[in-house]
Amino acid sequence: MYWTKKHVMVCTAVHCNQKGGMDVAGRLRLAVLRKGLDAEILVNNCGTIDLCDCGPNIVVYPDNVIYNGVTVKDIPEIMTHLEGGPVVERLVLSATSSAELGRKGYYAEALTHDGGLPPEDAGTLAGKHGFDEGWIAEQLRRGFMARKPDAESGEDRIKVTKKAKDRYSL
16 A cells, blocks of 8 residues: 555445446546546555445545445545545435434344344335345345244244444444
């Protein structure tokens, strides 16, 4: 790593890449180069930061900023931030963002169901918190939830994992 003032990581894992993560990374690198800021700002692509459902995501260090849902059209505003301007608030994901509060709310409520939730109930609960069936699949894939058979009935149950409990302090 170069000794730069800012380090920007753009998620290009599968889900973010499907939403244009690689295009965002390439265009952001190009914007940094065109402004002659490549000695001050390092742009890397990275694997997941486990927020795939709201990507593409960008993490800016040392600013402690996570941008989510980034598109190529957002790059001029992000460049303004990287050059010392204001953070692009509409793209910021934080512990108090509605999406993060929704995730935490979902996991907290799911944990009140001993033995996990039947898949259809997990989907209903997801909808209550603003998520769809695709979100459930993504959380299962990312390891925030697991599909396990119920000890008595053998029917599938969706259970919150330690990873989600740790992430959301539950």
